[in-house]
Amino acid sequence: MRKVAIxxxxxxxxxxxFALGIKDLLPMxxxxxxxxxxxxxxxSDIQGAxxxxxxxxxxxxxxxxADSLGLPDLPVTRVENSCATGNDAVRNALFGVASxxxxxxxxxGADKLRDTTSKDMLWKWEAxxxxxxxxxxxxxxxxxxxxxxxxxxxxxxxxxxxxxxxxAVKNHRHGVNNPKAxxxxxxxxxxxxxxxxxVTPFGLYDCAPQSDGAAALVIAAEDVVERFTDRPVxxxxxxxxxxxxxxxxxxxxTTFPATTRAAxxxxxxxxxxxxxxxxxxxxxxxxxxxxxxxxxxxxAERFGGxxxxxxxxxxxGGALPVNPSGGLKAKGHPPGxxxxxxCVELFxxxxxxxxxxxxxxxxxxxxxxxxxxxxxxxxxxxxxxxGAR
Amino acid sequence: MPYVASIGTYLPxxxxxxxxxxxxxxxxxxxxxEAGRAALIASGAxxxxxxxxxxMPLLESSNAAVLLAGLGLDPELEVDERLGGxxxxxxxxxxxxxxxxxxxxxxxxxxxxAILTAERGLQVRTAARVARSLPVxxxxxxxxxxxxxxxxxxxxxxxxxSLAAAWLDTPSAxxxxxxxxxxxxxxxxxxPLPTTGASxxxxxxxxxADAGTTGPLVAVEQASLSGVTVSGGVAELHxxxxxxxxxxxGTYLEGADIPISLAAYERAFEAKTRWEAGRFAAxxxxxxxxxxRLAEDGALASDYELIPLPRTGTVYTETTxxxxxxxxxxxxxxxxxxxxxxxxxxxxxxxxxEAGTVDIGARGRLALRRVAVRxxxxxxxxxxxxxxxx
Numbered sequence: 144m145r146k147v148a149i150x151x152x153x154x155x156x157x158x159x160x161f162a163l164g165i166k167d168l169l170p171m172x173x174x175x176x177x178x179x180x181x182x183x184x185x186x187s188d189i190q191g192a193x194x195x196x197x198x199x200x201x202x203x204x205x206x207x208x209a210d211s212l213g214l215p216d217l218p219v220t221r222v223e224n225s226c227a228t229g230n231d232a233v234r235n236a237l238f239g240v241a242s243x244x245x246x247x248x249x250x251x252g253a254d255k256l257r258d259t260t261s262k263d264m265l266w267k268w269e270a271x272x273x274x275x276x277x278x279x280x281x282x283x284x285x286x287x288x289x290x291x292x293x294x295x296x297x298x299x300x301x302x303x304x305x306x307x308x309x310x311a312v313k314n315h316r317h318g319v320n321n322p323k324a325x326x327x328x329x330x331x332x333x334x335x336x337x338x339x340x341x342v343t344p345f346g347l348y349d350c351a352p353q354s355d356g357a358a359a360l361v362i363a364a365e366d367v368v369e370r371f372t373d374r375p376v377x378x379x380x381x382x383x384x385x386x387x388x389x390x391x392x393x394x395x396x397t398t399f400p401a402t403t404r405a406a407x408x409x410x411x412x413x414x415x416x417x418x419x420x421x422x423x424x425x426x427x428x429x430x431x432x433x434x435x436x437x438x439x440x441x442x443a444e445r446f447g448g449x450x451x452x453x454x455x456x457x458x459x460g461g462a463l464p465v466n467p468s469g470g471l472k473a474k475g476h477p478p479g480x481x482x483x484x485x486c487v488e489l490f491x492x493x494x495x496x497x498x499x500x501x502x503x504x505x506x507x508x509x510x511x512x513x514x515x516x517x518x519x520x521x522x523x524x525x526x527x528x529x530g531a532r
Numbered sequence: 533m534p535y536v537a538s539i540g541t542y543l544p545x546x547x548x549x550x551x552x553x554x555x556x557x558x559x560x561x562x563x564x565x566e567a568g569r570a571a572l573i574a575s576g577a578x579x580x581x582x583x584x585x586x587x588m589p590l591l592e593s594s595n596a597a598v599l600l601a602g603l604g605l606d607p608e609l610e611v612d613e614r615l616g617g618x619x620x621x622x623x624x625x626x627x628x629x630x631x632x633x634x635x636x637x638x639x640x641x642x643x644x645x646a647i648l649t650a651e652r653g654l655q656v657r658t659a660a661r662v663a664r665s666l667p668v669x670x671x672x673x674x675x676x677x678x679x680x681x682x683x684x685x686x687x688x689x690x691x692x693x694s695l696a697a698a699w700l701d702t703p704s705a706x707x708x709x710x711x712x713x714x715x716x717x718x719x720x721x722x723x724p725l726p727t728t729g730a731s732x733x734x735x736x737x738x739x740x741a742d743a744g745t746t747g748p749l750v751a752v753e754q755a756s757l758s759g760v761t762v763s764g765g766v767a768e769l770h771x772x773x774x775x776x777x778x779x780x781x782g783t784y785l786e787g788a789d790i791p792i793s794l795a796a797y798e799r800a801f802e803a804k805t806r807w808e809a810g811r812f813a814a815x816x817x818x819x820x821x822x823x824x825r826l827a828e829d830g831a832l833a834s835d836y837e838l839i840p841l842p843r844t845g846t847v848y849t850e851t852t853x854x855x856x857x858x859x860x861x862x863x864x865x866x867x868x869x870x871x872x873x874x875x876x877x878x879x880x881x882x883x884x885x886e887a888g889t890v891d892i893g894a895r896g897r898l899a900l901r902r903v904a905v906r907x908x909x910x911x912x913x914x915x916x917x918x919x920x921x922x
Contacts, residue, residue: 290851
């Protein structure tokens, strides 16, 4: 397989884009991405595209991508893998280029959640995640599925609600500087703890806001990278892991086997270990998920995730910053776009251009889990020269 | 002349002691299943089922399949769904052959009671039957209620006139009227009854069996009346009548029609309403829900048999949903329950307890409830009822 690098990355702001449809968001994200390509990008450079979209706003997703970019000759494959959609689109595009089939490919991710009325959103999206006869009628809303894990995790580990709140405070603080984030304000530990309960043990600030948005990456084979940039960000490892779909079939709910499987593949492919990672974007759809993921990704010992937030290890300025972009928590979570947007943040981090720059960041990790908790994707990226220009 | 081998009763835990209300997850069928299962603790044979109510959840389509599944009875049994009140249930008892399970079930006040007939037990025989018309309250096929609003007319020309026409001895118990009325009409102290509809006459029978009283038992509905005479003999009695608690207010968010796939409903029905897992021959493993399996060589195994699951277990994890969910009352609790001794977990809602009161490690039982109403279809499944603190 050939080496493959990201040569351009961009995204729209995430938010409630009532005034913008998916056909607007896709060209906006593409333009932001094209602008980042150091030596310039022509649309005709792109030979194939992988499009991550969980929903189908305004119809057939692949065709909408080709139409809205004005690229009728472009072969587009739509990827749908629940919350892991974005990073799985990266993974599939990587294989397309590494194999030699294409030299330059486009990865995009987008979702338009707020085109569905909030009244109907819940049952509509639940239908994508649950067994129609057994689990759907229970009202196991998305936060509740994750809460079943976190509740048990808190039962078996020393983790408290304060530790969950510390994750929220950290990611909100990171989000303040990010112009693409939806929630750009700081919160205090007290605010997080006193917020209204959504599902136990999650309060309002433990949850990420459902949002609209799009993100784009251009990837190129090593043979042609120099046409676009002298500072590529290499895709070193990708992994995709699955687990039982039904929560009642997961023997140990304090860990996500999907994540450990995906991470194992990605680290093996990269020839790296968790100790090599300098900065990461971790799936914090709910605060407790970030803590469990520290352990599943190999950043913390089992039931030791809370120590990392207590000691501010995962804050920008700490030894292993997690979610310098603000994470899903502050940025928002349009599922198809989320994983691609994580790579947009890491592209900037590994080129030394991020708004919350992690000093000397060389290796970055992106992680998603969803499906619900039945699929995870991990992507490992490496900058060209210690992240500096 | 029928004999009553066993009596089972059920009252929802919500409402006032003498006026229970069903939970959001209960309807006339789930109440009937609870009472029927209580009557069947005595483990007699059942050859047919008579269900009496004026609150049947489905008037078109049938309630029989869910009833039999919930009771754990053979789907080949005859189920007689009778529209009626307290006299109709007593009529069903009078004419019952042995091994008939008769259940009366009501929603307002809520409760259900069941009896199983046999060749021996508590003896009852028909004493009177009068059908007269005095429709002071009516409800038509679309549920429209009209109340004439004259309780004295109902008492004088309904109950008193029908009793006179029936040539009955002074009753020992009267079902279908308020307790004060029953006291006026009876000798001794008639049992206070928690319901006034189809289940009331069986609650009265339970009360007489409890107190060891004999004599006429009269059941009335407006101006119609049936009577039996209870003589000697013993029936096994199982009451599932928890103390009453105020129903949690919660918040109900209107405006959702929760969709259903009837194809998925039909596929899941047996395992879901009978609480059964799949098991393949020569395997100890249970699949819940049941599923096909592939062998290592890719060969398909689809011929699993359904095995009853334990109905008790321990909470492995829990969450309580406070956010508004269209079409459901919040808050509500969900639990994953580790079923006793089989290595199977189930994801279910909590019933019979205030939301948020069930903790990890709690013990309880699984009971048939109406999990949701989806596009007009009552969707039945099992829920976790925690053991009450002693």
